[in-house]
Amino acid sequence: MSAAAAPPRKTNRLGLEVISYKGGKTTLCAGCGHNAITERLIEAFWEMGVAPWKVIKLSGIGCSSKTPAYFLGLSHGFNSVHGRAAAVATGAILANHQLQCIVVSGDGDTASIGLGNFMHMLRRNVPLVYVIENNGVYGLTKGQFSATADVGSRQKNGIVNEMPPIDCCLAAIEMGATFVARSFSGDKKQLSAILKASIGHHGLAVIDVISPCTTFNDHEGSTKSYSYMREHEEPLHDLHFVPFFEDISVDYEEGTLREVVMHDGSRLRLRKLDRDYDPTDRMHAVAALHEFETTGEVLTGILYVDKTRESFTQSLGLVDAPLATLPQDRVRPPREALEQAMEELR
Amino acid sequence: MSITGVTATLSSADARSAHRNDQPARVVNDFSIQVATVNGSGSQTANNVLMRAIFQMGVPVSGKNLFPSNIAGLPTWFTIRASAAGYIGRKKETDFLVAMNPETGVEDVEKLDAGAAVVYDEPLNLSRVRSDVTFYSVPFDKLTVPVCPEARLRKLVRNMVYDGVVAHLLGIDLEEMRKALYKQFGPRKVKAAELNWNAVQAGKRWAEENLTKQDPYWIERLGTSGRQLIIDGNSALALGCVFAGVTVLTWYPITPSSSLAEALINYLARFREDPETGKATFAVVQAEDELAAVGMAIGAGWAGARAMTATSGPGISLMAEFVGLAYYADIPVVIVDVQRAGPSTGLPTRTAQGDTLKNVVLSHGDTRHPVLFPSSPEECFTFAGLAFDLAERYQTPVFINTDLDLGMNNWVTDPFPYPEEPIRRGKVLTAEDLERLGGFARYRDVDGDGVGWRTLPGTPHPAAAYFTRGSGHNDKAQYSEREDDYVNNLDRLARKLEALRGDVPPPEIQLAPGAAIGFVCYGTSRYAAEESRDQLAREYGVAASYLRLKAYPFTSELERFLEAHERVYVIDQNRDAQLLGLMRLDLPVPLLGRLRSVRHYTGLPVDARSVTNQIVQQEGL
Numbered sequence: 001m002s003a004a005a006a007p008p009r010k011t012n013r014l015g016l017e018v019i020s021y022k023g024g025k026t027t028l029c030a031g032c033g034h035n036a037i038t039e040r041l042i043e044a045f046w047e048m049g050v051a052p053w054k055v056i057k058l059s060g061i062g063c064s065s066k067t068p069a070y071f072l073g074l075s076h077g078f079n080s081v082h083g084r085a086a087a088v089a090t091g092a093i094l095a096n097h098q099l100q101c102i103v104v105s106g107d108g109d110t111a112s113i114g115l116g117n118f119m120h121m122l123r124r125n126v127p128l129v130y131v132i133e134n135n136g137v138y139g140l141t142k143g144q145f146s147a148t149a150d151v152g153s154r155q156k157n158g159i160v161n162e163m164p165p166i167d168c169c170l171a172a173i174e175m176g177a178t179f180v181a182r183s184f185s186g187d188k189k190q191l192s193a194i195l196k197a198s199i200g201h202h203g204l205a206v207i208d209v210i211s212p213c214t215t216f217n218d219h220e221g222s223t224k225s226y227s228y229m230r231e232h233e234e235p236l237h238d239l240h241f242v243p244f245f246e247d248i249s250v251d252y253e254e255g256t257l258r259e260v261v262m263h264d265g266s267r268l269r270l271r272k273l274d275r276d277y278d279p280t281d282r283m284h285a286v287a288a289l290h291e292f293e294t295t296g297e298v299l300t301g302i303l304y305v306d307k308t309r310e311s312f313t314q315s316l317g318l319v320d321a322p323l324a325t326l327p328q329d330r331v332r333p334p335r336e337a338l339e340q341a342m343e344e345l346r
Numbered sequence: 347m348s349i350t351g352v353t354a355t356l357s358s359a360d361a362r363s364a365h366r367n368d369q370p371a372r373v374v375n376d377f378s379i380q381v382a383t384v385n386g387s388g389s390q391t392a393n394n395v396l397m398r399a400i401f402q403m404g405v406p407v408s409g410k411n412l413f414p415s416n417i418a419g420l421p422t423w424f425t426i427r428a429s430a431a432g433y434i435g436r437k438k439e440t441d442f443l444v445a446m447n448p449e450t451g452v453e454d455v456e457k458l459d460a461g462a463a464v465v466y467d468e469p470l471n472l473s474r475v476r477s478d479v480t481f482y483s484v485p486f487d488k489l490t491v492p493v494c495p496e497a498r499l500r501k502l503v504r505n506m507v508y509d510g511v512v513a514h515l516l517g518i519d520l521e522e523m524r525k526a527l528y529k530q531f532g533p534r535k536v537k538a539a540e541l542n543w544n545a546v547q548a549g550k551r552w553a554e555e556n557l558t559k560q561d562p563y564w565i566e567r568l569g570t571s572g573r574q575l576i577i578d579g580n581s582a583l584a585l586g587c588v589f590a591g592v593t594v595l596t597w598y599p600i601t602p603s604s605s606l607a608e609a610l611i612n613y614l615a616r617f618r619e620d621p622e623t624g625k626a627t628f629a630v631v632q633a634e635d636e637l638a639a640v641g642m643a644i645g646a647g648w649a650g651a652r653a654m655t656a657t658s659g660p661g662i663s664l665m666a667e668f669v670g671l672a673y674y675a676d677i678p679v680v681i682v683d684v685q686r687a688g689p690s691t692g693l694p695t696r697t698a699q700g701d702t703l704k705n706v707v708l709s710h711g712d713t714r715h716p717v718l719f720p721s722s723p724e725e726c727f728t729f730a731g732l733a734f735d736l737a738e739r740y741q742t743p744v745f746i747n748t749d750l751d752l753g754m755n756n757w758v759t760d761p762f763p764y765p766e767e768p769i770r771r772g773k774v775l776t777a778e779d780l781e782r783l784g785g786f787a788r789y790r791d792v793d794g795d796g797v798g799w800r801t802l803p804g805t806p807h808p809a810a811a812y813f814t815r816g817s818g819h820n821d822k823a824q825y826s827e828r829e830d831d832y833v834n835n836l837d838r839l840a841r842k843l844e845a846l847r848g849d850v851p852p853p854e855i856q857l858a859p860g861a862a863i864g865f866v867c868y869g870t871s872r873y874a875a876e877e878s879r880d881q882l883a884r885e886y887g888v889a890a891s892y893l894r895l896k897a898y899p900f901t902s903e904l905e906r907f908l909e910a911h912e913r914v915y916v917i918d919q920n921r922d923a924q925l926l927g928l929m930r931l932d933l934p935v936p937l938l939g940r941l942r943s944v945r946h947y948t949g950l951p952v953d954a955r956s957v958t959n960q961i962v963q964q965e966g967l
C-alpha cells in the first residue's frame with residue numbers, strides 16, 4: 001500500500017471526524033494566506049489522530065493570532081497579548097508538559113514586539129510547534145511594514161523598505177530550535193508534511209510560512225505576494241510524510257532520498273531536487289539560507305532537524321505527572337520540613 | 347565613669363542629657379548601634395554576628411542594612427537597635443557608632459547627638475571632630491595582622507575585630523558571640539569560623555587591656571532567644587510559597603526581590619523533590635525580562651499551576667499589560683512586589699511603599715487587584731499561602747506588596763505556624779463533572795460571586811475546552827464586541843472584588859478609649875506607628891487608636907474606624923500619600939474630611955520620631 005493511494009477516510013485513528021478538529025468560522029479576509037494555514041493545521045491534527053483535548057493552542061495579537069479560534073474547537077485556546085505567546089506557552093507547558101502545544105504568531109508579533117521572547121524560547125528549546133504566518137506586514141493594523149519585509153519591497157502606498165529583514169528561520173537555527181522549516185501557505189503538500197512531522201517532534205519546531213496578505217501586501221512590488229511566491233519558491237526537496245501508525249515501504253533510487261525519523265516514529269522522506277541537502281547539518285542550513293539572502297528566491301522545506309538536544313521540560317527534570325494537578329501531599333512538604341527550616345535559623 | 351549603680355530604665359535621650367550633666371546612668375538594652383563600613387568588605391557577616399549575639403541574650407533586636415547600589419567600595423551602614431520595650435522599627439538617632447569608613451567617618455560623627463559613643467579605626471583620627479561624644483580609638487590593622495597571616499583575608503577578618511571590641515564595651519556575652527559566629531559560618535566553613543573567632547577574641551582582649559568604658563550603653567541578658575529565630579522577609583515569603591504548594595516560579599532578577607527567588611529556589615530544591623524519583627515537583631525559569639516572567643506565570647496559571655513571579659517597581663511597570671489580560675480573562679497568578687524607591691537609576695537599594703496605588707489599579711481599562719500587605723516575616727509566610735488560595739479561588743492576579751526593609755533585613759520572629767488548612771484550588775471542573783453537567787459556560791456567574799467555573803487544558807472531555815482572550819467575550823467565552831457582553835463582564839469582575847472583600851484578612855485594630863485621633867498604617871510602617879503611639883501618649887498625653895491594614899480591598903472595619911475618630915493619620919512610605927489616595931477613591935465622601943497624611947519617603951524605613959513630629963505639628967501640640 002502506498003501513501004498516495006491511501007483511501008480517503010472519514011474518521012481518524014481515534015474514530016474522530018475532521019469536524020472535531022475544526023473551529024469557528026474565520027473572520028479573516030477572503031484569500032488571506034492565514035486561512036490556508038488554518039486548513040492545513042486542521043488536516044494535520046486530524047490525520048495524525050491527536051486527541052484535541054490534549055492540545056493547547058496559543059497566539060499573540062494580529063490577524064494571524066486570531067486563527068486559533070478557527071481550528072481545533074475542542075482544544076483550549078489562548079489569544080494572549082501582542083508578541084508574548086512564546087512566554088505564555090512556555091508557562092502553560094511548565095504547568096502541564098504532557099500537552100501538545102501549538103503557537104500561531106505573525107511576523108510582527110514574532111520578529112518585532114516579540115523578538116526578545118521568541119529568541120529566548122529558541123534558546124530553551126521549549127517543546128511546542130511555533131508557526132509564523134509571515135506576510136511581511138502588520139495586517140491587523142492595516143499594512144505597515146514588519147521586520148520580515150525584504151529590502152526593496154514596496155508598500156501599497158509606495159513606501160519602499162530599506163531595512164534588512166529578520167530571518168526567523170536563521171535565528172531559530174542559530175539560537176537552538178531543533179526543527180526549523182519554511183513553507184508557503186499556497187504549497188499544500190509541503191506545508192502539510194511539515195506540520196505533521198512537527199507534531200511528532202519533541203523539541204521546539206519553528207515553521208515560518210509565507211502567507212500573503214491579500215489586502216495589504218499582495219500587489220506588484222511586494223515580495224510576499226502570491227504571484228511572487230509562485231515564481232520564487234525554491235523547494236529544497238520533495239517532501240513525503242509517513243505517519244508512525246502507517247507501515248509503508250516505497251521503492252526509491254539509491255542516493256535520491258533522505259529519511260528523517262521523528263521522535264514519534266513518523267518518517268519524513270526528503271527526495272532530492274536540485275541539490276543534496278542534509279537538514280541535520282547546521283552549518284549547511286545556515287549557509288544555504290545566507291546564500292539565498294540576495295537571490296530573491298525563497299528556500300522552502302525542512303531546513304534543520306536536531307533530534308539530540310534535550311527539550312526544556314526534559315532539562316528541568318520535572319516529575320512525570322503534570323505540575324498543575326499534583327495533589328497536596330506532593331506539593332506541601334511535611335511538618336518536619338518546616339521545623340527543620342526553622343531550627344536552622346535559631 | 348562608674349559602671350555600678352542601678353540598672354536604670356532610662357531612654358538613650360535621657361542618658362545623653364545625664365551624660366552632659368556628668369551624672370552617668372546606665373542605658374541598658376535601649377539604644378542603637380551603627381556600623382559604618384564600605385560595601386564588599388565583608389562587614390555583613392560581622393554585623394549579623396553582632397545582632398545575633400544580642401538576640402541570643404534574649405534582648406529584642408532589629409537590624410537594618412543601608413547599602414548602595416554597588417558591588418564594592420561604596421559606603422554602607424548597618425544599624426542594630428536593641429529595645430527591651432520591643433520597639434524594632436528604625437531609630438533615627440545613632441547612640442553607638444562603629445566608624446570604619448574613612449570616606450564617611452567625619453560626617454557620621456557630626457550627625458551624632460551629644461553623648462553618643464564612637465569606636466573608630468585609629469588612622470581616621472575622628473576624636474578631633476568634636477568633644478561631646480565618647481571616642482574609642484582602635485588600631486584595627488595592627489590587631490588584624492597577627493590573627494590573620496593571609497594578607498588577602500585581612501580586609502574581611504578586620505570586621506570581626508570590631509565585634510570583639512564592641513562586645514567588650516557593651517558587655518555582650520562572648521560565649522553568645524562565639525555561638526552566633528559559628529552559626530553564621532555554618533558547619534561547612536569551620537576553618538573560616540575559627541579564623542574569624544580569633545579576630546573577635548583579639549579585639550576583645552585588646553579592648554579589655556586598653557579601653558576604659560566611658561559611655562552609658564550596655565546590653566544585659568534578658569533571657570534566651572528560646573524558640574525565636576532570625577530570618578529576612580524574602581526568605582520567609584519564599585518558605586511560605588514552598589508550603590503553599592507553588593509549582594511554577596518565573597522571575598527576572600531585580601533588587602530587592604532577587605533574594606526571594608533565590609531563597610525559593612534553594613528551598614524548593616531541598617523540600618520539593620519527589621521522594622521516590624528525585625524529580626522536581628516545581629519548575630523555575632529565570633526569564634529574559636519581566637514581560638516574559640509574568641507571561642509565563644500567567645500561562646502556567648491558565649494551565650492550572652500555582653504560579654508566581656517576584657519583582658520590584660520597574661518590573662511591575664513592565665508587567666502592566668499582562669496583568670490587565672489576566673484580570674479580564676480570569677487567570678490566577680501571584681505577583682510579589684518587594685518595593686524599592688523609584689526607577690532603576692533611583693534608589694534601588696532603598697525602601698519605599700511606592701507601588702501601593704499602582705498595583706491596585708495596574709494595567710488598562712477598569713482594573714482592581716487584591717493586594718496583601720505583610721508587615722512581618724510571619725505574615726510574609728502566611729500571606730504567601732493566602733495569596734495563592736485567593737488567586738485560585740477568585741481566578742485573578744493577587745499582589746503581595748512587601749518592601750526592601752521587610753524583604754532584605756533580618757528580623758527576629760517566632761517560628762511560623764505549619765499551614766493546617768488544605769490548599770484551596772478554586773472552581774475547577776473535571777471530566778466527570780463535565781460528563782454530569784453536559785457542558786459549562788466559562789464566565790457564567792452561577793454562584794453569584796463573580797467567579798465562573800473553569801476547566802484546565804488537558805481535561806479529557808470534548809466539552810472541556812474554552813477559548814481565552816482578553817478582548818470582549820460573552821459568558822461562554824465566545825468572542826464578542828457587544829455592549830451588553832462587555833458591561834456584563836466588567837460588572838461580573840466588580841462582583842468578584844466584592845466577594846473577595848469578605849475573604850481578605852481584616853485589619854488589626856487597637857482602640858484607645860475616647861481617642862479623637864487614630865493611625866492607619868500598613869506593611870512595615872507598623873513599627874514606627876506602634877512606637878509613635880506610645881511617644882504621643884508618653885510625651886504629649888495624647889491617646890491614639892491604631893488600625894493596620896493587611897489587604898486591599900478595604901473591609902468595613904476601616905470605615906467604622908474612620909467614623910469613630912475625628913482625625914485619622916494615614917501613614918505612607920511614599921510622597922503622594924498613595925494609600926490615602928486609595929481611601930479617597932473607595933470610602934464614602936463624608937468621611938474623607940477626617941483623613942490626614944503622614945508621609946516618609948527618604949528611602950530609609952520610616953521611624954517613630956518622624957511620624958510623631960508630623961502628627962504633633964498637624965495637631966498643634
Ligand SMILES: Cc1ncc(C[n+]2csc(CCOP(=O)(O)OP(=O)(O)O)c2C)c(N)n1
Pocket residue numbers: 061062063064065082105106107108109110133135137138139140141146667
Ligand atoms: C502592545 C500592543 N501594541 C500594539 C498593538 C497593535 N497591533 C495589533 S496587531 C499588530 C501587528 C500584527 O502584525 P502581525 O503579527 O504581522 O500579524 P498579521 O496581522 O500581519 O497577521 C499590532 C501592532 C497591540 N495589540 N498591542
Ligand code: SF4
Pocket residue numbers: 027028029031032033034063064135139140212213214215216
Ligand atoms: S488584513 Fe491581511 S492578514 Fe489580515 S486578514 Fe486580511 S488578508 Fe489576512
Ligand SMILES: [Mg+2]
Pocket residue numbers: 062106107108133134135136137138139146
Ligand atoms: Mg504580519
